[in-house]
Amino acid sequence: MKRIAQSLTDPDFVQNPYPFYDHARALGPIVMWDDMGMAAAFDHASVAALLRDRRLGRTPPTPRPRPAHLEPFRILEDHSLLELEPPRHTRLRKLVLHAFTSRRVANLRPDILEISEDLLSALPKDAPFDLIPTYCQPIPVRIIARLLGVPESLAPQLLDWSRDMVAMYQTGVTLQIETQAGQAAQEFTDFMRRYIEERRTKPADDLITQLIAAEEDGETLSTDEMIANCILLLNAGHEATVHSIGNAVRVLIEHTLTPTPDTADALSEELLRYEAPLHVFTRFAYEDITLPTGDILPKDAEIALVLGSANRDPAVFDTPNTFDPNRNAKLHTSFGGGLHFCVGAPLARAELQIALPKLFEAYPNLKLQSPPSFANSYHFHKHDTLIVAP
Numbered sequence: 001m002k003r004i005a006q007s008l009t010d011p012d013f014v015q016n017p018y019p020f021y022d023h024a025r026a027l028g029p030i031v032m033w034d035d036m037g038m039a040a041a042f043d044h045a046s047v048a049a050l051l052r053d054r055r056l057g058r059t060p061p062t063p064r065p066r067p068a069h070l071e072p073f074r075i076l077e078d079h080s081l082l083e084l085e086p087p088r089h090t091r092l093r094k095l096v097l098h099a100f101t102s103r104r105v106a107n108l109r110p111d112i113l114e115i116s117e118d119l120l121s122a123l124p125k126d127a128p129f130d131l132i133p134t135y136c137q138p139i140p141v142r143i144i145a146r147l148l149g150v151p152e153s154l155a156p157q158l159l160d161w162s163r164d165m166v167a168m169y170q171t172g173v174t175l176q177i178e179t180q181a182g183q184a185a186q187e188f189t190d191f192m193r194r195y196i197e198e199r200r201t202k203p204a205d206d207l208i209t210q211l212i213a214a215e216e217d218g219e220t221l222s223t224d225e226m227i228a229n230c231i232l233l234l235n236a237g238h239e240a241t242v243h244s245i246g247n248a249v250r251v252l253i254e255h256t257l258t259p260t261p262d263t264a265d266a267l268s269e270e271l272l273r274y275e276a277p278l279h280v281f282t283r284f285a286y287e288d289i290t291l292p293t294g295d296i297l298p299k300d301a302e303i304a305l306v307l308g309s310a311n312r313d314p315a316v317f318d319t320p321n322t323f324d325p326n327r328n329a330k331l332h333t334s335f336g337g338g339l340h341f342c343v344g345a346p347l348a349r350a351e352l353q354i355a356l357p358k359l360f361e362a363y364p365n366l367k368l369q370s371p372p373s374f375a376n377s378y379h380f381h382k383h384d385t386l387i388v389a390p
């Protein structure tokens with residue numbers, strides 16, 4: 001296996017990781033990424049195969065450290081389907097999908113439209129403004145609040161908790177980040193526990209009520225499992241959607257493209273391929289695995305699956321570094337694959353398909369006021385600020 005060096009905090013890399021990905025892919029499907037401290041898969045075939053390989057999984061073979069300040073965060077992970085493998089993952093995912101159905105997502109489409117219109121009506125008509133806090137951020141959190149049945153007025157609080165917890169997934173986690181994540185996890189858990197207890201006596205037409213009712217082969221969700229997975233829906237569902245909308249708007253403006261309700265479906269897939277909001281996930285090997293390079297990935301070793309690079313693999317996408325609104329981009333890996341394939345993909349797609357055309361209908365001449373830069377936070381590929389002019 002060849003080796004490669006690339007700092008994860010190098011500003012040039014963070015702004016544009018694609019030349020490095022091209023270079024790494026040319027060295028071989030799997031390369032030892034020194035700065036990541038593990039082997040990494042850069043090509044589409046290996047990323048797709050490893051995501052589906054049941055000999056690997058997300059649960060670490062040796063339990064993660066549980067210092068007191070992180071314990072509430074770890075308790076949530078103990079019950080979160082994102083952190084589990086079969087058979088618990090299978091049971092939890094089935095129960096969550098019982099409640100988070102395609103009908104429920106379809107029923108949220110008018111809500112996405114209404115929230116988009118509501119936000120647009122309050123935006124400046126003739127002065128530059130930052131699109132991230134005013135449009136990209138509120139849509140996903142308000143939709144998740146409606147999905148869960150939590151009052152939308154609590155959206156800012158949900159966002160604060162989510163942000164503090166999600167910070168754990170970026171590179172360079174400090175004691176302060178851990179402490180804040182632990183505190184947010186505790187407060188969010190307490191809040192959800194009260195809310196779930198209330199729903200037990202006062203059912204409503206929301207996901208929490210349906211999670212309480214969800215049953216599979218005589219199994220139901222415990223309160224701790226419900227809390228962990230409701231919090232997961234917010235944490236997993238929020239950041240990535242915010243940044244996929246932000247990235248999409250920038251790319252559309254740069255390519256002078258206006259999405260319409262008719263073109264938004266195909267366009268959204270190409271936008272997700274071209275500028276994925278989450279670039280890398282890892283897996284642990286549960287046994288010795290022979291990699292496509294012939295090397296052995298030893299039991300317990302971790303391997304990085306670089307989704308952002310798989311999306312730019314010329315073996316699957318012609319001229320992959322070109323944004324092509326007419327291509328069929330459905331094979332992109334931005335939602336992962338296999339057992340952990342994104343539960344919220346239909347919702348995220350609906351948000352892009354509705355929010356983007358609405359924005360450009362309201363602002364047909366939308367421009368970038370200043371050149372946007374990406375936040376220095378690999379693996380999130382995101383704009384924290386996107387100043388646009390009507």
Ligand code: HEM
Pocket residue numbers: 058081082083093144232233234236237238240241244277278281282333334335336337339340341342343344345347348
């Ligand atoms: C554009 C937006 C989104 C992107 C790019 C995205 C991406 C992903 C990816 C890559 C994974 C798999 C991680 C892995 O394999 O290790 C995942 C899992 C997950 N996502 Fe999303 N996601 C998005 C939106 C959402 C939304 C809106 C929700 C829910 C409201 C959501 C809920 C989840 C959950 C619950 C999982 C865990 C599934 C499991 O482990 O079985 N995501 N997402």
